[in-house]
Amino acid sequence: MGASYSTAKCSICIESRYTSEFKKILKCNHESVTCQQCVNKHIESELNNKGNLNIKCLSCNKFMDYNDIQNIARKEVLERYDRMLVNKALGGDPNFRWCKNGKCGSGQIHTGGHDAPIMRCESCGQKSCYTHDVPWHADLTCSQYDKIIENEERATQNFLARETKACPKCGVRITKSGGCNHMTCRISSCKHEFCWL
Structure with a gap:
């Protein structure tokens, strides 16, 4: 048998797996002792349960970088990670507001500021107040x-x-x-x- 068919035990699930299931985590610069499935579950847990974007390697506790997440995470998990990164970046802009329509999920940067407080969502048309960050208070300044x-x-x-x-x-x-x-x-x-x- 060739080297691609050799096995190793995962330090988390203790299952014997093919070595191809142990992806190298680049930032840590070590061969993983945790299988891809367990690392994937760890990434997903950090995102879903904690909303954490700073994910540590299970083997050495260093922070994983974007390339590591991209290399290991399943497609759906990576998409969620990307959405959360975008949301974090946009949320840091003081002129950005999320649409107040619970079914929309869009947001936008409002350049009018407090002088032009009425915002209209470019996706669904919902009006909101830039100043108070609530649905538009109709008939009230x-x-x-x-x-x-x-x-x-x-x-x-x-x-x-x-x-x-x-x-x-x-x-x-x-x-x-x-x-x-x-x-x-x-x-x-x-x-x-x-x-x-």
């Missing part, structure tokens, strides 16, 4: 919308002050739903007891 938000925040603060009290130990707001004035904080790490009055 940005100043009027600010006043409504301020009033809502003030009403929320008044409600909290009127209907809740802060736990003296941890500060979590507590409501009283009847009964006596003896209170026990529901936060499991606190359980402080105090008098409502």
Whole structure:
């Protein structure tokens, strides 16, 4: 048998696999002891569970570069990685906004800034507010919308002050739903007891 048919054990799944299933990770400059399938699952897990774009090699803990991901990842995983890289790059631009239509998924750079706050998505036509980064507040200027938000925040603060009290130990707001004035904080790490009055 030739060298292409030799096998090795993966350090993660402990399966014997053909050496062709152990791709070299270029940035680390070592032969992988982890099979391509396990590295692929690792990349996918980092993207899906953590949203992590800085993926470390399972063998030596160095960060993998784009060429490594491209060399190892399955097509669908690489496409997701590419989308996440683009989203990260666009999200860093202060003039970029995502479309507020949940079914659209597009975004664009708005050059009008706060002086021209109405944005219209180039993909679906949805209007949104550049200043507040919400769907367009129809029939309201940005100043009027600010006043409504301020009033809502003030009403929320008044409600909290009127209907809740802060736990003296941890500060979590507590409501009283009847009964006596003896209170026990529901936060499991606190359980402080105090008098409502």
